[in-house]
Each structure stands twice: as structure tokens, then as C-alpha cells.
Amino acid sequence: MIVKTHNRKMNILKTDFKKNKYIYLMVSIVVAWYIIFAYIPMYGVIIAFKDFNPGRGILNSPWVGLDHFKSFFIDPNFRRVITNTFLINIYDILWGFPAPIILALLMNEVRSKIFKKTVQNLTYLPFFISIVVVCGIIIDFTSTNGLINQLLSHFGVEKTNLLANKDLFRTIFVGSGIWQGIGWGSIIYLAALTNIDQQQYEAATIDGAGRWKQLLHITLPGISSTIMILLILRMGSIMSVGFEKIILLYNPLTYDTADVISSYVYRRGLLNADYSYSTAIGLLNSLINFFFLIGANWLSKKYSENSLW
Amino acid sequence: MKKMKKLGLPLSSGILVASMVLSLAACGSNTNNSENTSDNAPNTPDGTATTGAGSLADFAKFQGTKLTYWHPFSSTYIKSINDNMVVQEMEKRTGIKVDYITPPSGQESDAFNLMIASGELPDIIPDQGYKGGGLKAVQDGVYLKLNDLIPKYAPNYAAVLAQNPDFAKQAKEDDGTIWSFKMLQTDEEPSWAGPAIRKDYLDELGLQVPKTIDDWTNVLKALKDKKKLETPMLLQLKSKFGAAEAFAGTFGSSYSQFLNKNGTVVYGPIEPGFKDFLTLMNQWYKEGLIDKDFATRDDTSADAQVTSGKAGAVAVAFYGSFGPWATSGKATNPDYNLVPTTYPVLKEGDDPAKTIHVGNKNWYSKGSDIAISAKSKNVEAALRWLDYRYSAEGFMLFNYGVEGVSYNWVDGPVEQKDGSGFFPPALSERIKTQHPEFTDLLTKNPDGVDFWTAIDKYKSLYEAYLRNPLSYVMAPEVYDAMDKWSTPEKDYNMPPLSSTDEEVKVNAEVMTQINTYREEMVYKFIMGEEPIDDFDQYVAQIKKMGIDKMIKITQDQLERYNNR
Numbered sequence: 094m095i096v097k098t099h100n101r102k103m104n105i106l107k108t109d110f111k112k113n114k115y116i117y118l119m120v121s122i123v124v125a126w127y128i129i130f131a132y133i134p135m136y137g138v139i140i141a142f143k144d145f146n147p148g149r150g151i152l153n154s155p156w157v158g159l160d161h162f163k164s165f166f167i168d169p170n171f172r173r174v175i176t177n178t179f180l181i182n183i184y185d186i187l188w189g190f191p192a193p194i195i196l197a198l199l200m201n202e203v204r205s206k207i208f209k210k211t212v213q214n215l216t217y218l219p220f221f222i223s224i225v226v227v228c229g230i231i232i233d234f235t236s237t238n239g240l241i242n243q244l245l246s247h248f249g250v251e252k253t254n255l256l257a258n259k260d261l262f263r264t265i266f267v268g269s270g271i272w273q274g275i276g277w278g279s280i281i282y283l284a285a286l287t288n289i290d291q292q293q294y295e296a297a298t299i300d301g302a303g304r305w306k307q308l309l310h311i312t313l314p315g316i317s318s319t320i321m322i323l324l325i326l327r328m329g330s331i332m333s334v335g336f337e338k339i340i341l342l343y344n345p346l347t348y349d350t351a352d353v354i355s356s357y358v359y360r361r362g363l364l365n366a367d368y369s370y371s372t373a374i375g376l377l378n379s380l381i382n383f384f385f386l387i388g389a390n391w392l393s394k395k396y397s398e399n400s401l402w
Numbered sequence: 403m404k405k406m407k408k409l410g411l412p413l414s415s416g417i418l419v420a421s422m423v424l425s426l427a428a429c430g431s432n433t434n435n436s437e438n439t440s441d442n443a444p445n446t447p448d449g450t451a452t453t454g455a456g457s458l459a460d461f462a463k464f465q466g467t468k469l470t471y472w473h474p475f476s477s478t479y480i481k482s483i484n485d486n487m488v489v490q491e492m493e494k495r496t497g498i499k500v501d502y503i504t505p506p507s508g509q510e511s512d513a514f515n516l517m518i519a520s521g522e523l524p525d526i527i528p529d530q531g532y533k534g535g536g537l538k539a540v541q542d543g544v545y546l547k548l549n550d551l552i553p554k555y556a557p558n559y560a561a562v563l564a565q566n567p568d569f570a571k572q573a574k575e576d577d578g579t580i581w582s583f584k585m586l587q588t589d590e591e592p593s594w595a596g597p598a599i600r601k602d603y604l605d606e607l608g609l610q611v612p613k614t615i616d617d618w619t620n621v622l623k624a625l626k627d628k629k630k631l632e633t634p635m636l637l638q639l640k641s642k643f644g645a646a647e648a649f650a651g652t653f654g655s656s657y658s659q660f661l662n663k664n665g666t667v668v669y670g671p672i673e674p675g676f677k678d679f680l681t682l683m684n685q686w687y688k689e690g691l692i693d694k695d696f697a698t699r700d701d702t703s704a705d706a707q708v709t710s711g712k713a714g715a716v717a718v719a720f721y722g723s724f725g726p727w728a729t730s731g732k733a734t735n736p737d738y739n740l741v742p743t744t745y746p747v748l749k750e751g752d753d754p755a756k757t758i759h760v761g762n763k764n765w766y767s768k769g770s771d772i773a774i775s776a777k778s779k780n781v782e783a784a785l786r787w788l789d790y791r792y793s794a795e796g797f798m799l800f801n802y803g804v805e806g807v808s809y810n811w812v813d814g815p816v817e818q819k820d821g822s823g824f825f826p827p828a829l830s831e832r833i834k835t836q837h838p839e840f841t842d843l844l845t846k847n848p849d850g851v852d853f854w855t856a857i858d859k860y861k862s863l864y865e866a867y868l869r870n871p872l873s874y875v876m877a878p879e880v881y882d883a884m885d886k887w888s889t890p891e892k893d894y895n896m897p898p899l900s901s902t903d904e905e906v907k908v909n910a911e912v913m914t915q916i917n918t919y920r921e922e923m924v925y926k927f928i929m930g931e932e933p934i935d936d937f938d939q940y941v942a943q944i945k946k947m948g949i950d951k952m953i954k955i956t957q958d959q960l961e962r963y964n965n966r
Contacts, residue, residue, distance in 0.1 A: 146533060147518035148542030169915060169947070233703070237694040238632065257697040257929070344640070344697040345921035346929065352918070361914040366515050366533040370910075 141373035147366070154369075161373035170357055178353040182331045184267045190327060192271045193278030194320060198312060200279065201286050202304065216276025228341035231269050232256060262347045266338070281323070282316055289315035321399035329386035332378050354378060458495055458795075464783045465497035470524035472517060473865075476507035477858040479851055488862045491804050498787050500526075518544060523775040525784045528865060529582060534903040536581040536771060545773040546781065548580045555782050556789035558796070562586055562826070562868060572767035575900045576962040582771035583788050583866045589823030591764035591871040594722075596887030597648045597746065599715040602739040603629055611743050614750050615652060615682065622691040625714035635715040637683070637692045638704050639925070645718040646679075651890070652746050653679045657924070658917075660956045661894035665964075667957040669949050671920050677937045680927040687928050692717075697925055711735055721887075722854060724879040729852070742883035745890055754889040763895040764871075772866045791867035794828035800862035801873040802838045808860035809838045819881055821872030838873075845875055899959040908955060912948040919943060 110117055136151075141161060143154045165171060196216065203209045219227070234240045235255035242252040255261050293311050302310065336355035343351035354374060362371030394400035475483050483489055483502045493499060503524055505513030514530035517523070523544070532539040539545040552560050563570040565588060574580045599611060604621065607628055612618040625634040638645040639657070646657035655661075656670025670676065686692045693699055693713070705723075707713040709730040724740065731738035744754045774784050790796040802809040816822040816833040825833050840853075847856045853875045861873075901909065923940050926932035932940075 146538075146542060147515050148532070148539055148544040150519070150521060164911060170918060229700075229702075232698050232700065236698060236703075254695045254698060257695075257925075345918075345925040346697050346931070348918065348922045357914075357918075360918070361910065366511070366531065367910050368515070 138372060138376055140369050141376045143369055145369040145372070147368075157369070161370045162377065164370070165374055165377070170352065173349070174352055174354045174357045177350060178332055178334055178355075180350075181263055181266060181334050181353060184263055185270060186324075186327060186331075188267055189271050189274070190324065192275050194282055194316075196275050197279040197282035197286060197316075198308065200283065201312065202308075213276065213279075216279070218276070219273040220277040222273070224337050225341060227269065227273055228338060231265065231342060235265065256342060257344065257346045259347045259350045262343065262351045266342065266351070270338075282319060285316040285319040286312065317397070318399045321393050321397060322401065325386065325389045325393055325399075325401055328389035329382050331385045332381045460786055461496040461498065464786070466499065467497070467780055467783045468499045468501060469526060469780055469784055469787060470501045470503060471526040472503045472505070472514075472524045473528065473863075474507070474510040474530075475502075475504045475863065479849075479855050479858045483863070485859060486863060487804050487807060487860050488799055491799060492787070492790070495799075496787055496790065498783055500787070523777055525775055525778040525780055526788065527773045527775055529771040529773050534906050535901050536773065537575045537577070537579055537900060538903050538906075539773065540579060540581050540776075543776050545581045546776045546778065548582070548774065548785070549578070551781065551785055552580060555785035556583075556792075558789045558792035559583060562588065562792050565827075566766070569766050571963075571966045572765055572898050574966065576959075576966060578966070582773045583792075584772075585768040585770040585866040585869055586792070587764070587766055587768060587824055587869050587871055588826070589821070592884035593764070593887035593890075594884070595718050595720050596742055596744075596883065597715065597717055598719040598724075598740050598742050598883070600711075600713075600739065601741040602735075602737040603631075603714055611741065612746065613744060613754075614747050614752070615649075616750075618746055619686070619691070622686065622715065623689070626690055629714065631712065631714045633693045633707055633713040634691045635686075635693065635717060636699070636704055636707055636713045637696045637717045638699055638701070639696055640699065640701075645716075646683075648718050648745050649682070650676065650679045651894075652748060654894075655679055656894070658920075660896060660953070662896050662960060663894055665960070667896075667953050667960055669944075669953055671924070672941045672944055672949065677934065680924065680937065681934050683928045684930055684934060688930060692928075697929075708740070709734075711738070716740075719883075721876070721880045721883045724883065725852065725854065725877045728877065728879070741879060742886045744886045763893040765898055767898055768869070769898065770864065770866045788866075791862075794826045797826050797829070797868045797870070798838065800867040801870045802840070803844075803860040807841065808843055809840050811836045812839045819872065821870040824870035824872065826868065840875055896956070896960065897963050899956070899963055901955075901959065905955050905959070908951060912952050916944055916947050916949060916952075919947065 140151055140154065142156060142158060143151075144157045144160075145151065145154045200209055200212065203212075236242070237252050237254045239255075241255060242250075246252055255265065289312065293315075294307055297307050297311060332354070334353045334355055336353070336359045339351060339353055339356040340359060343356065358371050358374045361367065362374070390401050473483055480486060483504065489500070489502075501524075505517075511530045515533075517527075518532065527545070529536060529539075529545075532544070534542075536545060540547045548556075552563075563573055569586060569588070573584050573586070599621070601611065603625060604611060607624050609621055609624060610617070612621045622634040625631045636645070647659075650657045650670065653673075653675030655673035655676035659670050661668050661670050661673075683692065687694075693707070699707075704713075705727070708716060708723075708727050711731070711734070719740075719742070721742075724742075727740060728738065731740065747754050772788060774781060774788075778784055791800050798805070798809075805811070811832075813835065814837055815835060816825065816837040820837065822833060842848075844853055844856045844860055847853075849856075857874070923932060927934060927937070927940075
């Protein structure tokens with residue numbers, strides 16, 4: 094019996110393959126990409142448990158067990174960098190995640206095409222500016238005699254270097270992130286919005302629903318699955334903050350709020366070529382992210398119909 | 403298979419033809435060059451002894467040999483290393499074709515580690531900080547140990563090392579291993595960094611150039627109150643020359659370094675004097691005498707502060723900056739005049755040479771190590787090719803470029819300010835009556851670039867060779883600066899030490915924590931977020947983080963160095 098069902102399954106697969114061979118051909122490239130560039134290099138994570146030396150190679154470097162993890166946990170900066178990483182992400186999700194949704198919804202309500210296109214282009218542009226340049230602009234604007242202080246001084250606020258104030262770092266970091274990414278992030282929502290059936294709006298108008306009610310009862314539910322999926326994916330990087338922007342903006346005065354896992358590992362690991370240490374922290378990071386991703390997905394599945402799988 | 407064979411034939415024959423052409427070209431130019439050298443020969447009667455061994459004749463068997471050389475490079479003037487005249491001339495003279503591999507600019511150390519990890523090594527590797535040090539690289543079988551090879555294939559390098567026991571001491575590891583060619587300077591290079599101030603502002607206010615810390619306070623106050631300057635003094639703590647060192651040094655401490663106080667190693671930032679330094683900086687910050695934005699000031703905006711006239715003084719300036727700063731400064735203010743000052747002293751009448759201990763002592767070996775891959779198949783060629791830069795001819799080529807193109811010998815001896823002490827013995831007679839002079843290609847470049855940009859094309863790139871650090875066209879301020887900044891004689895700086903693998907590990911673990919904490923606290927002390935009274939707690943915390951372990955390691959390293 095087992096053999097029979099097995100054969101039947103093989104047959105189904107065969108006919109399916111014959112029928113859709115071009116699709117299989119196309120997908121094979123993607124699968125190959127993943128195997129070659131995402132799975133095979135994964136064996137490299139073993140250096141997290143070794144004392145990796147570039148000269149000896151991955152396989153010949155000596156094993157050290159959990160040493161790198163231990164040295165991270167007993168590091169006096171451990172709690173601070175974990176907290177900062179987590180908080181910056183929480184703020185980014187709180188403020189940064191809804192921003193492009195709101196922009197997309199606003200744009201959806203705009204009737205003037207020229208205005209809409211202009212706003213879209215203006216909000217996309219910052220995304221294409223190199224992060225080094227963006228940070229240069231931020232440092233300039235926030236300096237003691239920079240643009241922001243010049244403006245604030247008209248309202249009687251004393252001029253200070255804003256980036257030297259640890260209480261403002263997260264605001265500046267998340268705020269500039271929103272400015273840079275809002276236009277780009279709204280594209281996917283704008284695409285989702287075009288999928289909403291226009292007849293629903295007509296029906297709602299006949300029923301007497303105003304634009305606000307339409308927004309609440311048609312537009313938002315229409316893109317809710319996109320929002321949920323993106324939120325779940327965003328949760329999957331809750332312990333990650335790229336080090337580039339951090340190291341360009343922080344200074345010893347703001348370490349208290351700005352030093353995150355990746356920037357600390359950068360100073361500790363990369364500048365000293367301590368790749369094993371960086372890998373160990375990266376692995377730890379991925380593990381935590383993975384659990385957050387699973388958790389968010391599980392919650393979403395339980396309370397809404399949306400989930401990744 | 404058939405197809406491949408068909409393709410294979412023309413390809414290989416192409417290579418054959420190409421290599422034939424190359425070797426022909428190499429031969430052709432080589433004959434040219436031997437004429438050149440024989441031209442020079444009568445002028446260097448003494449030179450034959452040292453230049454004879456390991457000179458161009460030894461390259462005859464390497465015509466057409468190919469070497470690979472991983473080489474960081476960035477220039478605003480030339481597009482690739484191959485446009486550099488010294489590189490081109492080396493190929494002509496030796497017949498060795500060097501294939502340069504250029505890592506992306508700004509990511510050199512990442513690219514270096516990736517290259518080492520890949521196991522595919524070029525013949526010649528300029529070390530960018532092999533993990534665990536060069537000695538470890540030799541043990542790991544990555545770099546070649548050069549001790550036995552240098553006498554055989556690098557007679558010029560061997561001769562330079564033999565000139566002075568200190569050269570050899572600084573060119574090898576504690577156990578005597580030599581794994582690299584180093585940038586060597588056969589005399590003491592003058593200091594290249596120190597404080598500077600706007601003399602024109604001082605004249606306007608009727609003030610003298612400050613000497614003591616009190617002078618500085620008065621001058622900076624005047625610059626702020628009377629001259630209404632935004633930034634009386636720039637204090638670029640982020641810059642790589644450690645801008646706080648000139649003033650921290652006055653108090654016998656240092657912002658970040660270990661100091662060698664008469665053979666005893668101490669950590670500068672926990673020395674008692676450092677507290678006095680912090681107190682002063684905190685006072686200056688409160689009164690608005692130092693840059694309000696010092697915490698976020700990067701090099702570019704620091705330059706802008708100086709040239710726009712917003713800054714009245716610079717805590718530590720690099721002497722190469724005087725020229726470019728003056729050019730843009732004078733464009734907006736013809737009176738612009740930034741002058742170097744001596745390192746500040748505590749009391750009137752103190753001798754700067756006795757009070758200041760963190761100067762900028764320059765050792766004979768300036769590092770910039772170039773190693774040879776242990777896997778290289780052309781060891782002899784690589785050694786001889788590198789050795790050439792330590793011969794008299796190589797010295798002239800790498801420091802001055804090609805004769806008749808970038809420099810000419812003209813009458814008049816080489817003066818001390820032009821580095822007469824750095825010339826190899828083979829040229830010692832000649833430089834009594836003649837000196838090399840850069841041509842208009844460098845001094846009045848037809849492309850309109852300044853000297854410091856033009857050298858990218860006409861002089862050697864900054865790497866290991868026998869270097870004359872004064873073989874540059876420098877503004878009068880620079881010579882003035884060298885005089886004034888070089889006064890600290892008794893110097894607390896560490897010699898070039900080498901670490902064991904274990905020491906490197908401790909360093910990574912301990913120093914990352916300490917540096918993070920130290921920087922944070924120093925910034926807070928200066929800005930007044932942390933009261934200076936907490937200095938003792940700060941010292942205690944750094945001790946708790948294991949500074950004593952690091953002081954012990956550094957002491958060991960110093961002793962090993964002294965025993966070399």
C-alpha cells in the first residue's frame with residue numbers, strides 16, 4: 094500500500110512537473126541562490142564556537158566552546174547595549190512603523206495627481222541618499238549653531254549641541270529614520286491600496302458613509318493583511334540595529350542611550366578582527382529575533398487570520 | 403569538450419604573444435635605463451659599494467616575472483596605482499611586472515582580513531593588522547620569515563639595518579624574527595603635530611603667542627570676549643592625532659596612551675595629572691573657550707572652522723594642514739595667519755623640553771610593514787623588488803621620483819631642513835655639493851593641483867621604503883612648526899612594541915571596555931555632566947576593569963623590547 098501511494102505521489106509530481114516545467118525552471122534559480130548563498134555559508138557559524146584565525150581557516154581554528162558568549166554576558170556593557178538595542182527598535186516600531194501607512198492613506202485621499210506625484214517623489218528621494226551623507230546633514234543641523242538651534246533660539250530655547258544630549262539621541266535616530274524611509278516604505282501600502290475593490294467605496298457612499306468611515310471600514314481592513322505581515326517581519330529584527338548609522342551619529346556622551354549591540358561588537362570585534370566574537374553575538378541576535386518572529390506570528394494567527402505560514 | 407579546445411588554443415597563444423611583447427618591452431626599457439644609471443655613476447664615487455650589491459644587474463633573470471601586490475590606494479589625482487610614475491619606473495628598471503590588487507577605499511582592513519581568510523594570497527602583502535600580529539602570521543604559515551632571506555636577496559635592506567643597532571632593533575620582533583620590510587628613516591624626524599593659533603587675531607588684540615596654561619586661558623578669553631569668536635579653540639578629540647595630548651601632556655598625563663615614564667609603564671588617563679587637565683578643560687568649556695561641539699566635530703567641519711576664521715586656535719594641528727588651510731583661509735581673509743606655538747607649559751619660565759612629555763617622537767621604523775606570502779612562488783623576485791627601494795637609486799626614486807621628470811640635481815648642498823641626515827651613505831658625497839629639486843610638475847603643476855596632491859603621481863605612495871620625511875615642498879610655517887613642536891625632548895612615548903597572541907586577546911577584551919568607559923567619562927567631565935570630584939571613582943572603575951593587567955603586559959613588552 095505504502096509503495097502504491099508513494100508511486101501515485103511520484104506520478105502527480107511528474108505530471109505537475111511536465112505541465113509547469115518553465116515555472117520549475119524559474120524557481121530553480123531562486124532555490125539555487127538560497128542554497129549557495131544562504132545555506133552553504135551557514136556552516137561558517139561554527140566559528141562562533143571557535144577561536145577563528147583567518148590564517149588557519151574555519152576548519153583548523155581551535156574550538157573554544159561557549160567562551161565568546163560567556164565573555165559577552167559578563168561584559169559590564171552587556172545590559173546597556175541590550176536595553177538600547179531593544180528600546181531603539183521599540184520606538185522605531187511605535188513611531189516608524191505607522192508612519193508610511195499614514196502617508197499612504199493620506200496619499201490615497203489626495204485627488205490632485207500633480208500634487209500626489211510631487212509629494213511621492215519628494216518623500217522617496219531621501220531613501221537614495223547615502224547614510225554617510227544623511228548623518229553629515231544630521232550632525233550639521235543639530236550642532237550648536239545649526240539649523241534646528243537657530244530656529245529654536247527664536248523661541249527662547251538655549252542653543253546646545255543636540256547630538257551631545259543623550260536624552261535626544263533616540264528621537265533624532267528614529268526621527269531621521271522616518272524622514273529617510275517614509276516614502277519608500279509607503280510604496281508597498283500604495284500597491285495594496287490599489288487592490289481594494291472600488292465598488293465597495295461606491296456601495297458605502299450610497300449607504301451614506303463619509304470619507305472617514307470609508308477609511309475605517311474599507312481602506313484599513315483592505316490593507317490590514319499587508320500591515321500584519323510587515324509587522325510580523327519587522328518583529329523579526331527587533332534585536333537588530335545596523336551599526337553604520339549609530340557609529341556615525343553617536344559619541345561618548347550618548348553611549349548611555351546610543352550604544353547598541355552592533356556598535357559595541359563593531360568596536361570590540363571588527364576593529365580588532367575578532368570575528369568569532371562578532372559571529373557569536375550575531376548568532377545570539379538571530380536566535381532572539383527568530384523567537385520574536387515566531388511569537389509575533391503565533392499571536393497574529395491566534396487573533397487575526399493573518400500569518401506568515 | 404570540443405568547443406572548449408577550440409577556444410583554448412587562441413587564448414593560450416594570445417597569452418604567449420602578450421608575454422613575449424611584454425618581455426621585449428621590458429628588455430628595451432631596461433637597456434635604456436642602464437644608460438641612465440651609468441650616467442649617474444661618475445657622480446657617486448662612493449656609491450658603488452652599497453649600490454653594487456643588489457642593484458639592477460640582479461634583475462636580469464626576472465625579466466617578465468609577474469608579482470601580485472595587494473595595495474590599498476586612494477587618490478583624487480590619479481585613477482589607479484599604475485598611473486604612479488614610481489610604479490611605472492620600477493617596472494622599467496627591474497622588468498618585473500607587478501599586478502596591483504586594490505581593495506575598496508575605506509574598507510582596507512575588512513578587505514585585508516577577507517583576503518587572508520580566503521587563503522588566496524598575493525606575493526606581496528602590506529600588513530593591515532594581522533590578528534595576533536606579524537609573528538603570529540609567521541607561525542600560522544601566512545607570512546614568510548625573512549631572517550635568512552634578507553642577507554641573500556635583500557642586501558640593501560640588510561645594509562640599512564646594519565647602519566645603526568637601533569634600526570635593526572625596531573625592525574624585528576622580540577625574538578628576533580623579521581617578517582616584513584618596514585618604512586625606515588635613518589635620522590630623527592621632527593614632530594609633525596602640535597598646537598597652533600591665529601597670529602593675526604593676537605596682533606589685533608595686542609597679545610603675545612601663549613606659552614603657559616595661564617597665557618592660554620587669557621588669550622582664549624580675549625578671543626571669545628573681544629574678538630567674539632564662536633570657537634576660541636578647536637579640541638578635536640575624535641581626530642586620529644589625539645587632539646587633547648598637547649594639553650594633557652603638560653600635566654604629565656595622556657588622553658589615551660600608555661606612557662613610558664623612565665622605564666615604568668603608566669596609563670596616561672589615570673595619572674594624577676589627568677585630573678588637573680580635566681579640571682582645566684571643564685573650566686574652559688564652561689566659559690565657552692573650547693569648541694561647544696567638540697563631541698560631534700568631524701575633520702571636515704573642523705577644517706571649515708579653521709579656514710572660515712571661526713576658530714582662533716587649534717589644540718593639535720597636523721603640519722600638512724598649514725598649506726591647504728592657508729590657501730582657503732587667505733581667500734576670504736587676506737590677513738589670515740595661523741602660526742604654530744610651542745607645547746604649553748605650567749609656569750612662566752618652564753622649559754617646554756622638561757615639562758612636556760607627550761610629544762610626537764618618531765622612531766626610525768615607521769611600520770607600514772610589507773610582508774611576503776609564505777605561499778609565494780617568486781620569493782626571490784619579491785625580495786629583490788622590495789629591496790631595491792632601500793638602495794641609493796631606490797631612495798631617490800621613491801622620495802623624489804624620476805630624474806628629469808619630477809626632480810633634477812642642481813647645485814648647492816642638501817640642507818638639514820631638507821633632510822640631509824636621511825640620505826643613504828652612498829649619496830653622502832654628492833649631497834655636499836648638489837641637491838635634488840622638484841620640477842614644475844610638482845611645484846606648479848600644469849593640472850592645477852597642489853604639491854601634496856601631485857605627489858600621488860610623482861612620488862612613491864606612502865608605504866615601506868627608505869624615506870626622507872623632509873623630501874616635500876613645505877610652507878615656511880611648517881619648518882617653524884617642526885622647530886617649535888620638536889622641543890619636548892624627554893619623551894614618554896612607547897617604542898614600537900610587539901604583542902604575543904595571548905596579549906592581543908587580553909587587549910581586545912580589556913581595552914574595549916576601558917576605552918568605552920574612559921571616553922564616556924572624559925567627555926562628561928569636560929562638559930560638567932560628571933563632577934571632577936568623581937575622578938577617584940573613575941580611576942577605581944578603570945582599575946576594576948583590569949587596567950593593571952594591561953599595564954603589566956605593556957611593561958613586559960617594553961622590557962622585551964629593551965632586551966632585543
